[in-house]
Amino acid sequence: MVILKLLQSIVKALHSEGTPGQVAAGMALGSILGLTPLLSLHNLVVAALILMLNVSVPGASLGWALAIPLGFALDPMFDALGRQLLLGTPALVPLWTALANLPVVPLSNFNNTVLLGSLVSALVLFAPIYFLCRWGVRRYRETIGERVRNSALYRAISASKLYGIYRLFRPET
């Protein structure tokens, strides 16, 4: 079931009406949701951005789905990075101290090693993910996209209920 939904996400993202840039932006934003712990304040902002900005929601779903296992796998690295930033870099302590005593900011749990490490990693990876995905979607559509669109599998997926929901948030071109 999970694999089927992932396939749906992939197919819908790649064949959505959105431009490759919109799909890539969605995937880059979705990767932030997947790479960082989900129940965090910044992810509320990311989710709002995905809805409000004219990016591909299936792309965001795909980016999220693909980034979740990556996030779990890279947690030790995020932990180490966050620890280095929070505890191992004295020059940054005044910044963290200031942020920790500002309104609202502490609610983001930025002072957690895994969260900070993963968020910093996701932000650093945002641009590479965006450009890589944009190139990949473009190449896909230029090569095998049309054949897939005419396949029985694509028609089956397009007819599903999820596709109806998707149409509500399809990118405006």
Add this chain to the structure above:
Amino acid sequence: MNIAIFRWKAIVPLLLFLALLVGAWLLFADRLGRLALERGGTAALGAKVEVRSFHFSLGGGSVTLRGLVAASPFDSMQNLLEADELTADLDLLPLLEKKVAIDRLAANGLRFGTARTTSGFVPTSGPGASAQIMANVKSWAAQPALQVPILQLATGKLSVDSLDPRRLQTVQAAESLAARADSSRRAWSAAFDSLDAKTTADSAVAFAQRLRGARPTDLALLRDARRMLDRVKQTRDRLTALERGVKAGGTTLDQGLTSLQAARRRDYDFAKSLIRLPPIDATSIAWVLFGPEAVRKFQRALYYTELGRTYMPPGLLPRAHDGPRRARRPGTTVEFPRAHRPPGFLLRDAELSFFLGDDSAGPRRYAGRLQGLTSAPALYGRPTTLEVRAPTVTADGMFDHVHATSRDVMGATVRGIALPAIALPGLPLRVTPGRGDVSLGFALYGDSLRGRWTVTAPAATWQRDSGAAGGLAADVLWRVVSEIDNLDLTAELGGTLSHPELHVRSNLDQAVSDRLRSMIGAEVDAAESRLRVEVDRFADQQVAPLKAQVAQLTAEANARLQQGRQALDAAQQQVEQQLRRLTGGIRLP
């Protein structure tokens, strides 16, 4: 082609999503708050914390907890405290900084030490602060200085260490005296040899023979006769001096022999000390009987003090602690306190209303006040204080973590309440102090410890478990304590965390000691007699030959003195007789 940046039609779903969030907050905030409080409290205390209901009123700026139960980290079936209701007035603005500032807290219906129906222990999952503190405190209590020899009193057996003859003073003194006797023998022998009285006497006798045929006019011979006489007299004088030396030496050796008796008496005492009777020592009775309970009291006080030091650390350095439990790795959360900003947690003022003395007269209500409980004392700038004042209860506490060296002091005295029973370790006996006074004081300055636990119970009763045997000591104790109707106990703790010292005394000490001593007195006497015989055997092996050696030595010396004097006297007499014959009794110049 222009692509719009914003997807305006998503505003409605987004607003719906936000409305859903608000709805979820309204529905689940209390439940989430309760879960967070239970989870956080359990992690902090190291035992189950449960809350029956939690209500957060954002508009009213208050939190109300009902049915708070915090289990004891030391006793799985006992609660540390229960509270009927806690109402806290929150300062709302600090919540935006994820800080909790409680202006006023009213705690009603606090009860301490109530029984549980299920275990309050929690499995330790990872190196949490409370688990670490518990391990440290258990390690502290396991130090040799705080270990009580439970079984020594329980078995009541007396042990005797082996007697090493080399450690006996009699043997050592006898060996020393024998060496001195040998030395005297050699010295006297050399003196006799150098004096050579017999040769002098023989020369004088030979000279007297020469004088028999001499003429009175042979003046040279007469002068030689005078010289011979002088030589004989000088030899006798030296013999007299040697005699004095022999006498003095003999006296010294005799004194040495006499001193062996005193050494033997000391050896008897030493042998007596080999009989091991630690519980008979009156000062150790209370230590054996009440030491473990005293250690438990101070161990608990130390645990809560260390807990306070962990969660209320001094200074403003970043503080790391475990992150929240979640599917992802929890990581480490680092707090960054800042000067002149509110601390992460602050309870300014709490009014406490609690019950004590759940006995036939029913529980009585007391009131107290807790002020300045905070996670960052350096920011608050004042120590946390606890004060309870009531006719029969006095309690004070001060937890000063404002400065680099923490100072924690707490003390409580409760008068006229039903005191809980105390089980005697390793014995099927327990004492129920009944109504009495109890006080507990504990102070930790840096790592210096001070503690005092006293129990005064004028109407104590003793119970014996019918099923358990307990042995001789239990019988003896039971016979003693069943006749004692009061308990007066004091335990004092001192030293440092790494080198604690505990002293315990009670009114049972002398009574139990006397009874135990009389019970095993016969056994002690027999052991002492056996040891005396053994001491005598070892000592006589050395002393008897030594006595003979000294007697023989002095006899030989006296005999040689006697022989020398007789020979010299005879020789002098012969020479003088010949001189008188030659001179006709006239003294020549």
